[in-house]
Amino acid sequence: xxxxxxxxxxxxxxxxxxxxxxxxxxxxxxxxxxxxxxxxxxxxxxxxxxxxxxxxxxxxxxxxxxxxxxxxxxxxxxxxxxxxxxxxxxxxxxxxxxxxxxxxxxxxxxxxxxxxxxxxxxxxxxxxxxxxxxxxxxxxxxxxxxxxxxxxxxxxxxxxxxxxxxxxxxxxxxxxxxxxxxxxxxxxxxxxxxxxxxxxxxxxxxxxxxxxxxxxxxxxxxxxxxxxxxxxxxxxxxxx
Amino acid sequence: xxxxxxxxxxxxxxxxxxxxxxxxxxxxxxxxxxxxxxxxxxxxxxxxxxxxxxxxxxxxxxxxxxxxxxxxxxxxxxxxxxxxxxxxxxxxxxxxxxxxxxxxxxxxxxxxxxxxxxxxxxxxxxxxxxxxxxxxxxxxxxxxxxxxxxxxxxxxxxxxxxxxxxxxxxxxxxxxxxxxxxxxxxxxxxxxxxxxxxxxxxxxxxxxxxxxxxxxxxxxxxxxxxxxxxxxxxxxxxxx
Numbered sequence: 001x002x003x004x005x006x007x008x009x010x011x012x013x014x015x016x017x018x019x020x021x022x023x024x025x026x027x028x029x030x031x032x033x034x035x036x037x038x039x040x041x042x043x044x045x046x047x048x049x050x051x052x053x054x055x056x057x058x059x060x061x062x063x064x065x066x067x068x069x070x071x072x073x074x075x076x077x078x079x080x081x082x083x084x085x086x087x088x089x090x091x092x093x094x095x096x097x098x099x100x101x102x103x104x105x106x107x108x109x110x111x112x113x114x115x116x117x118x119x120x121x122x123x124x125x126x127x128x129x130x131x132x133x134x135x136x137x138x139x140x141x142x143x144x145x146x147x148x149x150x151x152x153x154x155x156x157x158x159x160x161x162x163x164x165x166x167x168x169x170x171x172x173x174x175x176x177x178x179x180x181x182x183x184x185x186x187x188x189x190x191x192x193x194x195x196x197x198x199x200x201x202x203x204x205x206x207x208x209x210x211x212x213x214x215x216x217x218x219x220x221x222x223x224x225x226x227x228x229x230x231x232x233x234x235x236x237x238x239x240x
Numbered sequence: 241x242x243x244x245x246x247x248x249x250x251x252x253x254x255x256x257x258x259x260x261x262x263x264x265x266x267x268x269x270x271x272x273x274x275x276x277x278x279x280x281x282x283x284x285x286x287x288x289x290x291x292x293x294x295x296x297x298x299x300x301x302x303x304x305x306x307x308x309x310x311x312x313x314x315x316x317x318x319x320x321x322x323x324x325x326x327x328x329x330x331x332x333x334x335x336x337x338x339x340x341x342x343x344x345x346x347x348x349x350x351x352x353x354x355x356x357x358x359x360x361x362x363x364x365x366x367x368x369x370x371x372x373x374x375x376x377x378x379x380x381x382x383x384x385x386x387x388x389x390x391x392x393x394x395x396x397x398x399x400x401x402x403x404x405x406x407x408x409x410x411x412x413x414x415x416x417x418x419x420x421x422x423x424x425x426x427x428x429x430x431x432x433x434x435x436x437x438x439x440x441x442x443x444x445x446x447x448x449x450x451x452x453x454x455x456x457x458x459x460x461x462x463x464x465x466x467x468x469x470x471x472x473x474x475x476x477x478x479x480x
Binding site for chain 1: 412
């Protein structure tokens with residue numbers, strides 16, 4: 001569309017050169033990320049640790065979900081947590097208050113976690129003592145979708161306060177997730193929200209993907225999430 | 241931190257070279273964006289159009305806020321809307337249903353609008369007939385903050401369902417905004433949300449920034465937002 005755009009560049013080909021460079025660099029970065037994700041995956045497999053990458057919009061309730069999950073499961077399952085945020089240690093502090101080890105990655109300008117950051121974060125855990133590692137990604141429905149961290153499972157949390165249509169608007173991250181958790185279901189009666197419509201949109205993007213309705217605040221529906229996690233841990237134990 | 245990381249790269253310097261390339265390319269892209277944003281700004285100024293860039297998390301209620309704003313103001317102020325989403329025309333369709341012109345930019349892989357996209361979107365409007373142009377950015381609290389679109393004002397919408405601490409976690413976008421709208425205030429009584437704490441965090445990041453509490457759903461507080469807009473339009477009229 002630039003041929004007739006008169007968009008103020010001194011030399012219109014600058015834009016095309018830059019785009020070409022961007023594509024090549026994106027491929028380089030993603031290729032390098034995939035190699036490091038493979039390294040992470042080999043570590044998780046050799047240690048028998050199930051790793052779950054939690055993605056969502058900002059404020060969908062990832063940390064609250066983790067707090068309750070850890071309090072309910074930590075006596076039977078050794079858990080660790082890697083937290084990702086642009087700034088602050090707040091989430092890692094909240095997780096450490098539950099009594100499990102947590103490491104905060106501050107991404108600063110970066111809008112997602114990548115495999116390299118996770119690789120270094122692992123140095124802060126005694127991996128051979130863990131069975132379950134959560135990685136709470138930066139709140140962002142776009143950028144994290146392209147970056148494999150080496151996780152076993154990607155789980156997307158969608159707060160029902162965000163509206164029905166997020167799967168249609170951000171299809172990449174819904175398509176790359178193996179489980180969708182609809183959170184804040186305790187607010188269903190006070191919101192103008194159509195649950196069936198939301199589920200039909202998710203299925204349109206990722207047909208047959210498992211969907212759980214929960215409230216991390218009240219605990220409603222959380223047992224189904226725990227069963228999902230326990231099944232993944234059992235599967236990995238059997239493979240080991 | 242890479243000197244001792246053993247992170248699986250064939251040649252560890254690859255990572256540094258790539259980072260150097262990334263920094264250079266980021267500077268190129270932002271420099272080019274700023275030039276085009278300047279072009280857009282000259283267009284807005286010469287046409288006397290006040291331009292407002294709306295940023296937020298996904299599902300914070302930007303489109304609902306626009307729908308009500310347009311219905312309440314369109315008889316006195318000629319309005320246009322540029323919509324940004326990774327996929328779908330849904331938001332532009334919702335806006336067109338209010339009776340004003342709207343153009344949808346589908347950003348596909350891109351996580352933000354940039355000045356080049358906006359420049360081309362402008363070709364779809366009769367700019368000399370408008371007084372107010374809204375640009376609804378992609379739902380993302382990180383990436384849009386670096387990209388000047390040539391707008392007069394950047395306004396961040398934060399849904400109170402997202403929790404108190406978003407300003408601390410995503411300081412860049414709060415610091416670069418001239419107005420914070422706290423939306424979904426009608427849910428204050430059913431949420432475990434501390435409004436004073438949220439406001440103190442916003443002030444810590446951007447001291448003295450104007451903050452309005454509204455419900456785009458019920459209309460509560462919207463008149464303050466309309467007064468804010470009218471004042472900006474009056475200021476531009478006087479300058480013209």
